[in-house]
Amino acid sequence: MRLILLGPPGAGKGTQAARLEKKFGIRQLSTGDMLRAAVAAGSPIGVKAKAVMERGELVSDDIVIGIISDRIDEPDVANGYILDGFPRTVAQAQALDALLVKKGSKLDRVIEIAVDDGALVERIAGRYSCKKCGAGYHDLHQKPKVEGVCDSCGSEDFLRRADDNAETVKSRLEAYHAQTAPLVVYYSGKELLHSVDGMADIDKVTEEIVGELKAIGA
């Protein structure tokens, strides 16, 4: 199954992708995570991406298309993947279409997680993750079972993302509305889009997505 999770910053793409990865055994491919890894490693791509990400703008199409093109060729995703944060522009969507045609494969579904702008800032401000295994949490909506201890790996070290501040979130939302939201129309026109109510609680959103994926034979 090849799936795209589409939605604004803080909509819950990463949260839902991690759950779908476990449920269906297909890999989550997050361009945000890949770019953050490149920044942390100080690679040439990371050096180019760092300042752009700190401003909350989009990294160039060439860079992210290159990253995804290489990644979807790897054997661990031969049976499918969940794209989280890609595509983010019409040019990226067209490039993905061309890559899939070249590989003789196709997308099965594009799930839009729709959330009101007002809720996103609060979600992003409260977000943190385990430093060791990356499991995601929220100060209010997704606390670890034991305070200060990661449910998944037991680590007591957590971190917050550098771009999760009020100023950058504003730019990220502007970039979403100007450059990414047109993909709703793009994929709707291809009859691939299914929209879920991302204002519902996390379990309910998972239930809705899983229901839709089962309906198409996942």
Ligand code: AP5
């Ligand atoms: P990226 O890492 O992709 O960030 P993003 O799109 O801004 O999305 P987030 O990771 O912030 O949010 P999410 O939807 O995954 O929400 P989450 O599940 O964590 O991109 C970062 C940057 O990299 C970009 O700004 C850009 O510069 C660059 N980049 C990446 N891809 C690119 C591309 N293709 N092209 C160009 N540049 C690119 O949830 C948020 C919080 O809310 C969590 O704490 C969670 O617990 C909570 N939560 C989740 N769901 C719910 C719910 N239903 N109810 C209540 N709380 C919830």
